[in-house]
Amino acid sequence: MTGSLVPATRDSLALLLLAMADDEFVIGWSDSEWTGIAPLLEEDVAMSSLAQDELGHAKALYELLAELEAEAGSADAGSADADAIAYDRPPEGHYHARLLDHAPTDWAATMARRFLYETADAVRLEALADSAWRPLAELVAKLRREERYHLLHVSTWLERLAFRDGEPRRRLLAALDDLGPDASTVLAPLPNELALEMAGIVARPSRDLEARWRAAIGPTFERLRLPMPPPLADATGARSDHSDAFRRLWADATSVRASDPAATW
Amino acid sequence: MVTATRPAEGAVRAALAKVSDPEIPAISILDLGIVRTVEVADDRIRVELLPTFVGCPALEVIRDSVRERLAEVAPGTEADVVFTFAEPWTTDRISAAGREALRASGLGPPVPSNDAPTLIALEPAAPCPYCGSHRTVLENAFGPTACRSIHYCTSCRQPFEQIKTV
Numbered sequence: 001m002t003g004s005l006v007p008a009t010r011d012s013l014a015l016l017l018l019a020m021a022d023d024e025f026v027i028g029w030s031d032s033e034w035t036g037i038a039p040l041l042e043e044d045v046a047m048s049s050l051a052q053d054e055l056g057h058a059k060a061l062y063e064l065l066a067e068l069e070a071e072a073g074s075a076d077a078g079s080a081d082a083d084a085i086a087y088d089r090p091p092e093g094h095y096h097a098r099l100l101d102h103a104p105t106d107w108a109a110t111m112a113r114r115f116l117y118e119t120a121d122a123v124r125l126e127a128l129a130d131s132a133w134r135p136l137a138e139l140v141a142k143l144r145r146e147e148r149y150h151l152l153h154v155s156t157w158l159e160r161l162a163f164r165d166g167e168p169r170r171r172l173l174a175a176l177d178d179l180g181p182d183a184s185t186v187l188a189p190l191p192n193e194l195a196l197e198m199a200g201i202v203a204r205p206s207r208d209l210e211a212r213w214r215a216a217i218g219p220t221f222e223r224l225r226l227p228m229p230p231p232l233a234d235a236t237g238a239r240s241d242h243s244d245a246f247r248r249l250w251a252d253a254t255s256v257r258a259s260d261p262a263a264t265w
Numbered sequence: 266m267v268t269a270t271r272p273a274e275g276a277v278r279a280a281l282a283k284v285s286d287p288e289i290p291a292i293s294i295l296d297l298g299i300v301r302t303v304e305v306a307d308d309r310i311r312v313e314l315l316p317t318f319v320g321c322p323a324l325e326v327i328r329d330s331v332r333e334r335l336a337e338v339a340p341g342t343e344a345d346v347v348f349t350f351a352e353p354w355t356t357d358r359i360s361a362a363g364r365e366a367l368r369a370s371g372l373g374p375p376v377p378s379n380d381a382p383t384l385i386a387l388e389p390a391a392p393c394p395y396c397g398s399h400r401t402v403l404e405n406a407f408g409p410t411a412c413r414s415i416h417y418c419t420s421c422r423q424p425f426e427q428i429k430t431v
Contacts, residue, residue, distance in 0.1 A: 042404065042405045042415075045405055045407055045408065045409065045415070046405055046406070046407035048407075049407035049408065049410075049411060050407065052320050052322070052411055053318065053319070053320050053411055054320075055320060056318065056319045056320015056321070056411070057319055057320065059319075059320065060319050060320075060350075135350075138349075138350040138351055138352075138353075139319075139350045141350070141352075141353045142316070142319055142350050142353040142354075143319060145353055145355065145431045146318060146319060146411075146431065149406050149407070149429070152406060153406060153407070
């Protein structure tokens with residue numbers, strides 16, 4: 001599977017998989033926190049289902065990463081399986097985008113963050129649809145069929161909140177003000193990503209992805225009279241320097257496994 | 266001691282016809298279209314399965330059920346049961362018989378997939394599995410399992426679930 005990958009390309013691919021998996025893991029875990037307390041019963045069902053989807057996507061991506069590392073015979077990776085990658089790293093070893101370090105404080109912030117993330121993720125997946133690394137291209141084809149429902153869901157909510165003057169719109173604007181500066185971190189360049197482009201693993205550089213993402217969401221933001229997220233001021237730490245909010249999520253997410261690491265389920 | 270003998274492919278397929286996705290028990294995994302390939306050799310059987318949804322929690326249950334059934338028809342023969350994303354499962358893979366069995370069980374069959382479903386495209390297309398009326402509304406694109414959506418029939422006033430088109 002990895003036969004033709006030189007080590008530098010393989011390392012870059014591993015970072016891309018980790019970034020994507022950690023993004024899906026954090027948004028999925030975060031979405032699951034609405035189970036039981038969403039503002040509408042139908043949203044309770046929807047957020048639980050979305051969370052299940054996203055965590056399933058994270059698992060599939062962690063599994064690809066585990067296979068990549070196993071085939072590379074990396075001694076440090078040892079016997080790391082998907083669960084070990086997901087749960088056995090310290091919080092500072094996680095590689096999700098800074099956008100996902102914000103803890104949504106209300107429903108509007110949850111929907112605003114979902115919209116920013118899902119639209120960026122859609123652009124990222126599109127650039128992987130014809131990836132020369134077939135296992136990723138195959139998984140991405142499947143992911144995109146599911147993610148369209150996520151986009152439909154959150155686009156509907158963005159409209160509902162934006163069109164309702166008063167508290168819904170006020171809360172949405174506050175959330176976009178808070179999240180906007182970090183929105184582009186999902187598509188911030190990864191170290192040595194040129195290796196991925198040259199190997200045909202990604203179709204285009206991150207800079208182009210960000211331009212495509214802005215072009216994709218621009219008409220919606222204009223129609224809803226919402227402020228576009230500003231360009232990323234500084235990509236440094238876009239996927240590190242995690243927040244206290246993430247450390248709380250991490251402690252919660254890893255608590256069961258930490259209670260008995262040798263247990264089988 | 267059990268001696269392995271090469272099973273007939275027909276017997277293997279008949280065994281697979283007895284396995285269901287526990288979340289869609291009305292039809293077999295063959296009618297569901299998740300069986301991609303079946304290879305029968307002298308000393309082993311290999312079955313490739315396509316996950317319905319990436320995060321479907323029933324995958325391991327399905328794999329165990331397939332292994333159990335294969336062990337019945339081919340005792341002693343090694344069975345590889347693998348999941349693959351080599352091609353995406355789509356709801357278009359559900360057989361005509363499977364669609365009818367879904368409808369008869371009260372679970373709406375999926376509408377044909379297209380590349381860009383919209384809420385407007387999804388909504389009027391779901392016929393009620395109870396009365397056949399097209400006067401139905403989409404209540405929730407997300408249901409009690411990843412593979413189902415929730416609808417309501419305004420003709421017979423029956424809520425129903427439908428296999429979500431992917």
